[in-house]
Amino acid sequence: MSKSNMLGFGLGLRSEYYQQILEQRPAVDWFEIISENYMVGGGKALYFLDAIKEQYPLVMHGVSLSIGGPHEIDADYLRQLKNLADRVQPRWVADHLCWSRGSAHQLHDLLPLPFTQESLLHVASRVRLVQDILQRPLVLENVSAYVQWKTSCMSESQFLAELSSLTGCEILLDVNNVYVSSRNQGFDPWQFIMELPRERIRQIHLAGHSDYGHYLIDTHDQPIAGPVWALYGEALNYLGATATLIERDDHFPPFDELLAELSKARSISAKVLGAAAPCV
């Protein structure tokens, strides 16, 4: 995958900051939207979406595709996702490698899959279907996990690598999720990253988590932790320049604090990649 269209350093678009973004035009290279928040009839969200998309490149990031779910892919959801993509003209469309809906309920969580051949074939056929409808590669993100399935015969990163080679889908590497899962499950986060095909990594996520001592929860309500910054630097060293986005979903700080975290990401990237590999 060519990185010539590297987007730079972005932030998650959240309603708390709409007004400020339009008034102050902060130095953010791009914004990422939560797709479902804009699958509505009208009102504030769509108003600000239309205004902000005139000023910044956007990326769509969904939470409800349930690409690994046991149900049929929700045709109404896909239609709305496609309509939104037509409206937003995002640089890419992402969701998570997980399932979020069962056969009877929406579970509204990013649940882990068993990493088996059976899951791989199941997910791959659904990725192809979604890509056919969206007419673009789907970008899938590794999730934070609190359990694993005993039947798994490969790691999540090996699964993503296989899935990508089967379907042409791309990968969103959430460095915080790698760190959270590695602490919870006792694996080597660096090995996880090394197992990913670097040419297929479209984007990186950074976020904060909550530390409960012997385990971590992916809460997106804290500043990014030191070990996650360190892992980010190592990841960039392996990947080269990669579009990077900071997610914040609760305990919203003044916007300047997020800009300061974004500056930190820029400087880590500059330091790791040196002057020879400009990021933007």
Add this chain to the structure above:
Amino acid sequence: MRLSAQQEALERYLATGDSAIPPGLLEQIQGSNTLPATDGLMIYHNAYRARLLGVMREDFPALHRWMGDESFEQLALAYISAWPPRHFSLRWLGEKLPEFIRGYVAEPQRSPMLELATLEWTFTLAFDAPDAVPLSLDVMGGFSADDWVSLRACLIPSVCWLQLQHNTVDMWKSAKAEIGIPDAVVLSAPMNCLVWRHKLVCQYRTLEPSEASALRLLTDGGSFASMCEYLLSTHGEQSPLQAAIWLKSWISDGLLVRTCRIGTSDTIFLN
């Protein structure tokens, strides 16, 4: 165990209120030294309820305040198990709460709770209802005499029109102002209340019975002239003036879209 059976086992565990982990599920799950399987599963189990309860509290803040934490949580959990989330967006989670209250709560609490939940849900609906360009005072300023006579209008799509039997609006206002909520009482006559969105912000207003009848007549397809005629019996000579005053206030509230009837069924939006 096949993928679909594994998923069904986890789904059943998450969606039932029971936190005891079925052995059939537990034997599928690999924990770690730092996070045993039971603790990991509990994290998902708790997160499911916490997330849904959080949405219910956000969508029904006045009902929550009126009932108190414990009773509201009990109601919300009973609701969630009766109406588990079916839509991909949590925005729709509370849609059936009024309906649920109707069957779950006994009088005398049932009716005022039902009204308060309905009122709060209409704000949720108005918030992201489809956009429309309402008739403006500017446009109205340029009306010819013919325009006045033939004016027809309907309500913008975000309007919800409620008829409340209780002092629900006062209860809601007090809850919003975070002051003591008055006891629920039945009103001597039903109160008409409109909830809608104007310039991105949700609005509400109550209507006196005569104003409500006039607005109903106009938005049911009557012309401005027929509204004046209708008001003759109550307002005499003042009826065109009264009709114009009300029309102006509905328009400044952004409630109306101008429509023009062609033939019998086609409606065209002019602005």
